[in-house]
Amino acid sequence: xxxxxxxxxxxKEAATQLALLDTKQKNQLLEHMATAVENNTEEILQAxxxxxxxxxxxxxxxxxxxxxxxxxxxxxxxxxxxxxxSQLKDPIGTIEHMWKNEDGLTIxxxxxxxxxxxxxxxxRPNVTTDAASLCFKSGNTVILRGGKESFYSNQLLVSxxxxxxxxxxxxxxxxxxxxxxxxxxxxxxxxxxxYLDVLIPRGGAGLITHVKENAKVPVIETGTGxxxxxIDKDSQLDMATEIIANAKAQRPxxxxxxxxxxxxxxxxxxxxxxxxxxxxxxxxxxxxxxWASEYLPSARLAAEEDWSTEFLxxxxxxxxxxxxxxxxxxxxxxNTKHSEAIVTDxxxxxxxFLNEIxxxxxxxxxxxxxxxxxxxxxxxxxxxxxxxxHARGPMGLEALTSTKYIIYGEGxxxx
Amino acid sequence: xxxxxxxxxxxKEAATQLALLDTKQKNQLLEHMATAVENNTEEILQAxxxxxxxxxxxxxxxxxxxxxxxxxxxxxxxxxxxxxxSQLKDPIGTIEHMWKNEDGLTIxxxxxxxxxxxxxxxxRPNVTTDAASLCFKSGNTVILRGGKESFYSNQLLVSxxxxxxxxxxxxxxxxxxxxxxxxxxxxxxxxxxxYLDVLIPRGGAGLITHVKENAKVPVIETGTGxxxxxIDKDSQLDMATEIIANAKAQRPxxxxxxxxxxxxxxxxxxxxxxxxxxxxxxxxxxxxxxWASEYLPSARLAAEEDWSTEFLxxxxxxxxxxxxxxxxxxxxxxNTKHSEAIVTDxxxxxxxFLNEIxxxxxxxxxxxxxxxxxxxxxxxxxxxxxxxxHARGPMGLEALTSTKYIIYGEGxxxx
Numbered sequence: 036x037x038x039x040x041x042x043x044x045x046x047k048e049a050a051t052q053l054a055l056l057d058t059k060q061k062n063q064l065l066e067h068m069a070t071a072v073e074n075n076t077e078e079i080l081q082a083x084x085x086x087x088x089x090x091x092x093x094x095x096x097x098x099x100x101x102x103x104x105x106x107x108x109x110x111x112x113x114x115x116x117x118x119x120x121s122q123l124k125d126p127i128g129t130i131e132h133m134w135k136n137e138d139g140l141t142i143x144x145x146x147x148x149x150x151x152x153x154x155x156x157x158x159r160p161n162v163t164t165d166a167a168s169l170c171f172k173s174g175n176t177v178i179l180r181g182g183k184e185s186f187y188s189n190q191l192l193v194s195x196x197x198x199x200x201x202x203x204x205x206x207x208x209x210x211x212x213x214x215x216x217x218x219x220x221x222x223x224x225x226x227x228x229x230y231l232d233v234l235i236p237r238g239g240a241g242l243i244t245h246v247k248e249n250a251k252v253p254v255i256e257t258g259t260g261x262x263x264x265x266i267d268k269d270s271q272l273d274m275a276t277e278i279i280a281n282a283k284a285q286r287p288x289x290x291x292x293x294x295x296x297x298x299x300x301x302x303x304x305x306x307x308x309x310x311x312x313x314x315x316x317x318x319x320x321x322x323x324x325x326w327a328s329e330y331l332p333s334a335r336l337a338a339e340e341d342w343s344t345e346f347l348x349x350x351x352x353x354x355x356x357x358x359x360x361x362x363x364x365x366x367x368x369x370n371t372k373h374s375e376a377i378v379t380d381x382x383x384x385x386x387x388f389l390n391e392i393x394x395x396x397x398x399x400x401x402x403x404x405x406x407x408x409x410x411x412x413x414x415x416x417x418x419x420x421x422x423x424x425h426a427r428g429p430m431g432l433e434a435l436t437s438t439k440y441i442i443y444g445e446g447x448x449x450x
Numbered sequence: 451x452x453x454x455x456x457x458x459x460x461x462k463e464a465a466t467q468l469a470l471l472d473t474k475q476k477n478q479l480l481e482h483m484a485t486a487v488e489n490n491t492e493e494i495l496q497a498x499x500x501x502x503x504x505x506x507x508x509x510x511x512x513x514x515x516x517x518x519x520x521x522x523x524x525x526x527x528x529x530x531x532x533x534x535x536s537q538l539k540d541p542i543g544t545i546e547h548m549w550k551n552e553d554g555l556t557i558x559x560x561x562x563x564x565x566x567x568x569x570x571x572x573x574r575p576n577v578t579t580d581a582a583s584l585c586f587k588s589g590n591t592v593i594l595r596g597g598k599e600s601f602y603s604n605q606l607l608v609s610x611x612x613x614x615x616x617x618x619x620x621x622x623x624x625x626x627x628x629x630x631x632x633x634x635x636x637x638x639x640x641x642x643x644x645y646l647d648v649l650i651p652r653g654g655a656g657l658i659t660h661v662k663e664n665a666k667v668p669v670i671e672t673g674t675g676x677x678x679x680x681i682d683k684d685s686q687l688d689m690a691t692e693i694i695a696n697a698k699a700q701r702p703x704x705x706x707x708x709x710x711x712x713x714x715x716x717x718x719x720x721x722x723x724x725x726x727x728x729x730x731x732x733x734x735x736x737x738x739x740x741w742a743s744e745y746l747p748s749a750r751l752a753a754e755e756d757w758s759t760e761f762l763x764x765x766x767x768x769x770x771x772x773x774x775x776x777x778x779x780x781x782x783x784x785n786t787k788h789s790e791a792i793v794t795d796x797x798x799x800x801x802x803f804l805n806e807i808x809x810x811x812x813x814x815x816x817x818x819x820x821x822x823x824x825x826x827x828x829x830x831x832x833x834x835x836x837x838x839x840h841a842r843g844p845m846g847l848e849a850l851t852s853t854k855y856i857i858y859g860e861g862x863x864x865x
């Protein structure tokens with residue numbers, strides 16, 4: 036039985052210690068962690084082999100096995116990832132604003148760590164080192180609960196990071212791993228309000244919904260993206276085709292891929308056959324409403340649930356709309372508030388779309404695939420928030436911080 | 451039976467409409483609301499009379515009745531409050547940052563409304579107009595669920611605001627009131643995830659804990675303040691006495707009042723008797739640990755629970771500490787992360803305290819009573835957040851906003 040109370044208490048204590056380190060000290064420890072990952076390549080590969088054997092005996096699909104599989108190169112990339120995060124600007128300690136109020140108090144808003152961050156994830160072992168180093172750099176301790184598929188890899192990676200911390204006189208409890216993948220333990224983690232300051236689920240829609248509905252700890256929702264591209268009546272066929280092909284097919288399994296194409300009725304008859312040609316060549320299967328079907332011989336008829344499905348696959352829903360207003364209404368009704376794009380030459384359409392679409396990222400004449408912390412220039416990301424509180428969109432280091440007001444007085448009292 | 455689903459749906463629809471208003475339009479509607487409050491003074495007083503009669507028959511304390519009671523002046527002040535909020539700078543539409551990324555995309559982070567805000571409150575009727583106008587100005591629609599003590603006043607006030615909106619061709623559902631003060635309805639509100647973007651409880655610790663533990667909607671915790679003042683060994687008696695007297699006695703019933711005095715052992719024997727004299731004159735009852743009791747003839751012995759009690763009354767706990775480290779450890783253990791102060795002449799003590807205390811506001815040589823949106827210069831506040839996510843400390847208009855990334859492209863696709 037995993038003692039989550041103990042893990043939580045250790046994390047909280049380590050957080051107090053970690054909050055006092057300066058940037059140089061944190062970076063040195065991250066460097067030690069990166070070196071430790073490299074130095075333990077052999078052991079990590081052995082642990083990963085156990086995961087792969089388990090995957091075989093469970094008949095896991097090849098594509099999933101590839102996500103799971105570590106190689107020397109992939110382990111080197113994990114170490115590089117840690118080093119990259121050590122080089123990012125440390126947000127902690129920044130005074131965002133500082134002003135003198137009417138009482139003569141000097142008031143500053145200072146960036147501080149959140150404290151203890153819980154991460155429940157399903158995906159690849161590199162999430163372990165990425166999440167651990169992002170939390171560490173931003174002054175937070177982390178409790179990781181990974182999926183059972185990569186259990187042995189994750190467990191070994193965390194023990195390598197802990198050993199590096201320990202050897203360098205820092206609390207190994209800054210990065211902890213829950214070595215129990217049962218649902219009971221995950222549910223218990225969601226109620227660890229005494230110790231966890233926030234819980235970030237990373238994975239599929241099912242995981243995220245489950246965490247959101249059951250957690251008593253504050254949650255930052257990430258990731259699910261039922262994204263749309265709307266092709267306006269004033270738009271260029273070439274640009275529209277390139278953007279929809281990129282957003283759908285460049286990497287269909289990710290959350291910023293496009294799932295539904297909306298197109299204005301005035302260009303549908305001319306554009307859709309050309310777009311279909313390109314998409315079919317890329318292996319995309321189309322599901323169209325009745326109107327769009329008239330122009331799309333390869334499409335099968337879309338069902339109601341297709342409008343709300345995040346396919347994450349070579350499938351695209353297509354719908355013809357009467358107006359930009361209908362497009363916006365459709366998007367705001369069905370989307371998951373992730374990434375939305377319009378293709379248009381019209382100034383007023385672009386502004387209307389930017390203003391009225393409710394999503395973390397709204398694009399004019401660009402692919403939705405750009406919603407990404409690296410692309411935005413944050414250097415790295417812990418996930419993409421699709422909620423409105425605290426952080427929205429790609430979450431870099433700053434999204435892992437809070438603030439406190441620091442106030443310098445000279446004996447002031449309130450009248 | 452109150453139909454919360456319907457109220458939620460109406461609020462969501464009105465939010466879409468409200469998000470499209472410009473600042474001038476919002477300000478004009480706020481002005482209409484203020485005028486309507488003034489024009490309905492007689493009706494509001496009558497409704498308030500029903501609350502006062504109910505209070506009488508329920509044997510409510512005089513001090514509580516005074517909080518409940520409206521007068522012509524107090525109603526005029528409510529209208530002025532609405533006008534004041536209309537004059538504050540509108541945060542909506544501000545582009546916080548805008549930059550060009552490596553792909554040539556111009557990325558901006560734009561401030562947008564959160565959407566629908568729920569407020570559960572126990573306090574005075576003026577919270578109704580304050581909360582409604584703060585939410586309105588920041589582009590959010592609001593669902594108010596007030597306490598039963600001020601039910602008739604709240605209900606009438608909201609109907610006055612709604613009539614003003616309606617008369618001016620705007621959806622009255624921008625400000626809604628739940629005319630049912632049952633616990634069942636409050637609990638149902640806490641689970642209204644489809645429509646409520648955030649829930650802000652305003653009231654006592656019991657209410658806030660209940661909401662935090664039961665809500666499925668994201669919550670911003672506000673208000674409870676078990677605050678401390680630590681008198682360092684290098685400090686001035688006069689300043690220490692003035693600050694502690696102000697923080698404890700100027701208005702003991704508020705969340706930024708001080709509840710525990712910590713004092714360094716080296717000055718305890720000299721300072722405490724003088725401080726006691728001042729505090730006793732102000733009617734303060736002291737509860738001291740054994741050590742402090744030696745210097746405080748009027749004090750009774752503190753019990754363990756006194757260290758974690760928010761007295762909100764003329765009561766102060768007092769403890770002698772060996773060092774600033776002990777003071778910081780005590781505070782971080784018992785505080786509610788609201789407001790904490792040190793009185794010191796020592797530079798290093800001041801920096802240590804500012805760095806190591808975990809609270810929304812940390813003061814050097816000033817009273818904790820300053821933690822307040824008006825005092826900080828925000829013009830108004832919806833509450834004081836004691837959590838770390840989204841907003842921390844006094845919450846002005848900006849704390850009622852979210853952001854979205856807007857991205858201007860020229861046909862870019864991801865490589």
